[in-house]
Amino acid sequence: MDKRIYTLLFIFVIYFLIAIGMLFFAPVQQFLTAMLFGLTGLLLFFGAFGLWLLERRD
Numbered sequence: 001m002d003k004r005i006y007t008l009l010f011i012f013v014i015y016f017l018i019a020i021g022m023l024f025f026a027p028v029q030q031f032l033t034a035m036l037f038g039l040t041g042l043l044l045f046f047g048a049f050g051l052w053l054l055e056r057r058d
Contacts, residue, residue, distance in 0.1 A: 018032065
């Protein structure tokens with residue numbers, strides 16, 4: 001099989017394991033949800049801050 005197929009299968013298996021973990025274990029669900037929203041917020045903040053710095057420098 002092609003290497004892309006193996007990559008897609010690997011991503012699917014990881015996604016499936018995360019979904020099963022979130023389904024059966026509430027602490028895993030809480031942790032991953034907090035990581036998702038926390039990292040999204042941090043990325044948005046640092047992105048906006050970086051744009052502000054770039055505009056300010058000119």
